[in-house]
Amino acid sequence: MPIYSEKVMDHFTNPRNVGEIENADGIGEVGNPVCGDMMTFYIKVKNNRLEDVKYKTFGCGAAIAVSSMVSELAKGKTLEEAMKITPESVVNELDGLPTVKHHCSNLGAQALHAAIENYKEKQKAGGQKNG
Amino acid sequence: MKTEMKKVYLDNMATTPVLPDVRRAMLPFLTESFGNPSCLHEWGDVPRDAMEAARRQVADLIGGNPEEIIFTGSGTESNNMAIKGLAMAQQKKGKHVVVSAIEHFSVLNSAKTLEKWGFEYTTVPVDKNGVVNPEDVRKAIRSDTILVSIMQANGEIGTIEPIKEIAKITKEKDILFHTDAVAATGNIPVNVKDLGVDALSLAANMFYGPKGVGALWLKKGTRIMPLLDGGIQEGGRRAGTENVAGIAGMGKAAELARVEMKVRMENLIKIRDYLIKELPLKVSHVIVTGHPQNRLPGHASFCVEFIEGESMLMLLNAKGVGVTSGSACTSRALQASHVLLALGLPHEIAQGSLLFGLGTDNTKEDIDYVLEVLPPIVERLRQMSPLYSKFLKQEKGE
Ligand code: FES
Numbered sequence: 001m002p003i004y005s006e007k008v009m010d011h012f013t014n015p016r017n018v019g020e021i022e023n024a025d026g027i028g029e030v031g032n033p034v035c036g037d038m039m040t041f042y043i044k045v046k047n048n049r050l051e052d053v054k055y056k057t058f059g060c061g062a063a064i065a066v067s068s069m070v071s072e073l074a075k076g077k078t079l080e081e082a083m084k085i086t087p088e089s090v091v092n093e094l095d096g097l098p099t100v101k102h103h104c105s106n107l108g109a110q111a112l113h114a115a116i117e118n119y120k121e122k123q124k125a126g127g128q129k130n131g
Numbered sequence: 132m133k134t135e136m137k138k139v140y141l142d143n144m145a146t147t148p149v150l151p152d153v154r155r156a157m158l159p160f161l162t163e164s165f166g167n168p169s170c171l172h173e174w175g176d177v178p179r180d181a182m183e184a185a186r187r188q189v190a191d192l193i194g195g196n197p198e199e200i201i202f203t204g205s206g207t208e209s210n211n212m213a214i215k216g217l218a219m220a221q222q223k224k225g226k227h228v229v230v231s232a233i234e235h236f237s238v239l240n241s242a243k244t245l246e247k248w249g250f251e252y253t254t255v256p257v258d259k260n261g262v263v264n265p266e267d268v269r270k271a272i273r274s275d276t277i278l279v280s281i282m283q284a285n286g287e288i289g290t291i292e293p294i295k296e297i298a299k300i301t302k303e304k305d306i307l308f309h310t311d312a313v314a315a316t317g318n319i320p321v322n323v324k325d326l327g328v329d330a331l332s333l334a335a336n337m338f339y340g341p342k343g344v345g346a347l348w349l350k351k352g353t354r355i356m357p358l359l360d361g362g363i364q365e366g367g368r369r370a371g372t373e374n375v376a377g378i379a380g381m382g383k384a385a386e387l388a389r390v391e392m393k394v395r396m397e398n399l400i401k402i403r404d405y406l407i408k409e410l411p412l413k414v415s416h417v418i419v420t421g422h423p424q425n426r427l428p429g430h431a432s433f434c435v436e437f438i439e440g441e442s443m444l445m446l447l448n449a450k451g452v453g454v455t456s457g458s459a460c461t462s463r464a465l466q467a468s469h470v471l472l473a474l475g476l477p478h479e480i481a482q483g484s485l486l487f488g489l490g491t492d493n494t495k496e497d498i499d500y501v502l503e504v505l506p507p508i509v510e511r512l513r514q515m516s517p518l519y520s521k522f523l524k525q526e527k528g529e
């Protein structure tokens with residue numbers, strides 16, 4: 001049996017929302033302390049909602065599938081809702097990940113949340129954009 | 132209509148397939164000749180004779196004597212037995228062991244276990260091609276050193292080590308020398324007398340024999356402590372009822388490897404060199420790991436920059452190509468390969484490790500297929516790599 005679920009393979013081979021957002025409202029970059037990989041999330045915010053979510057990922061198949069799933073889950077959500085996306089919920093949505101790959105799922109939620117935090121900080125500092 | 136996808140197995144360093152002749156040599160011992168070779172009745176005679184024939188075939192492959200061959204359950208067991216068993220048998224003379232930084236885990240972790248048992252060990256570095264400098268071995272040897280273990284060839288980077296030169300030093304100092312020749316035996320000429328070693332490990336599934344059977348060649352008169360206590364199989368050095376079918380298969384595989392070695396090597400070197408030359412032309416920012424020429428005939432290994440090995444491996448698998456990676460993500464321990472780090476490669480480059488183990492079944496067409504499917508895979512993964520976009524921005528900025 002292959003180590004990944006069909007859903008993981010689908011997101012890995014056809015990742016959704018890959019890329020960068022120019023002039024993104026928030027950027028979150030996190031490294032994976034376990035294996036040394038990296039994920040960067042870009043968000044565009046309108047009326048407190050994630051209008052667009054994109055990412056770049058340097059990592060294993062699971063990491064790529066996780067970033068794709070996180071981007072799909074987050075798109076269209078309010079910032080508060082998006083902050084509630086957890087590594088567990090991502091693993092569930094992907095129909096599970098091998099135990100040894102669970103740490104990759106942390107990366108996705110962390111990077112998204114970092115991007116939202118980054119957006120909020122910018123808001124505080126500038127305050128000109130209505131979130 | 133669905134057309135069969137092309138399948139290209141390029142992971143012969145993980146295991147080679149079992150040759151049909153080898154399988155045929157094994158089958159009787161899984162059917163009518165099921166007897167235990169230790170038994171004195173006629174059911175024991177046939178398997179016993181088969182084992183002794185295999186012992187000779189394996190000895191002939193490496194230029195040793197049949198009575199110096201101890202059959203084991205794997206290359207890993209042979210290495211464990213050599214490191215722990217030789218050290219334990221010598222401990223009155225001293226308690227220090229020397230290994231290289233790129234040894235297989237079965238050697239490195241055996242050395243670590245010895246440390247827990249009150250021994251000490253020194254790790255000798257390698258250069259950027261993965262070659263051990265014999266003078267570094269000399270420097271590492273102390274007055275209480277009792278054993279040196281350096282591999283003959285590395286399975287991850289293919290580099291062949293200067294075993295003969297190192298053996299001169301150990302002989303001069305009167306220290307036992309073991310070589311892990313698991314990746315080498317059956318693939319390049321290995322002759323224990325010519326090499327000048329005292330012990331040598333090999334495994335059948337590296338030369339088209341079955342998995343689960345290996346051997347330790349131990350020079351006549353060398354004392355060793357057995358790992359397993361039990362009966363007196365293998366001259367009392369390896370207890371347990373023998374894997375007769377596996378051993379018979381190993382014998383046949385050894386014979387075939389000896390007879391066909393020259394032809395196999397010529398073919399493999401041709402397609403290996405083709406892959407090593409063409410891949411960096413088809414994909415930018417690729418590093419060849421290991422020694423460019425002095426490497427195993429079927430071995431080609433690379434690091435593809437800015438992307439990770441497991442994702443490459445999986446996309447190659449989707450195209451019907453089976454390879455391996457030494458990236459941290461592919462390792463169960465989630466650690467970067469100690470071999471690649473020992474070459475001085477940074478972590479993020481080691482992450483892009485890709486290892487091709489070519490076998491006797493492979494043709495130039497197989498390599499052409501890889502050269503066709505790999506570049507778009509690399510391109511696709513790079514397009515989604517934050518490291519690659521950083522690199523591109525840096526390049527523009529300068
Ligand atoms: S990103 Fe390294 S194991 Fe998943």
